Amino acid sequence: MTGDFERKLTRRVWADDAFADRLEERPDEALQSIGLSVPAGVKVKVVVQKRDRIYFTIPPVRSPGSPPPTAPLNQFDLWSSKGLFIWLVPVAAKFKLLALRNAARQTGDGHAQP
Template sequence: MTGDFERELTKRVWSDDAFATRLESNPVEALQSMGVSVPPGVKVKVVVQQPDRLYFTIPPMRAPESPAPSAPLNQFDLWSSKGLFIWLVPVAAKFQLLALRSAAREAGERS
């Protein structure tokens, strides 16, 4: 791996249909096959974008059964990676995403 996690992941999905299917059905296992470990407690959902679909990702506004907020909260970041990749990340998971990206970069440097 080159250390550019998003580029390598995208390239692999575009060139390997079996990997793309596995990435959507079992992302942790698929990422492990690339040398990337998902931190414990982190759940990963991968959607391979289709050209004829529109996707909506609605971030959670509150914990289940807690009172509704009085004003909208900015609870997610929209991250882009060189125009190829978009992350929608709840604030609580941002540091876990950074750890995942760092692990991918380190795996690339070792190989």
């Protein structure tokens, strides 16, 4: 995809109900169908916002089984795309998100390349 990955992905979801469903249910497969591979070690969860819902995303404060931290940690970066789309991403996965976005820019129009 050239240009703004998030806008193109959003437009695709708005125009293609089957793709939207697949993106929520099987995001790796849906992204693969438009020529993108999710970086190894990353799990993607896509939520297509509903008009009658409020969503809370609570960042992890610690790894399971580890003791609580003694001070607040910067766990997430917020990435905004022109006010339309927001990524919440663990700091440790930031570079994998950038790799995914860069790959999207290189694939053309967001559809699988021949």
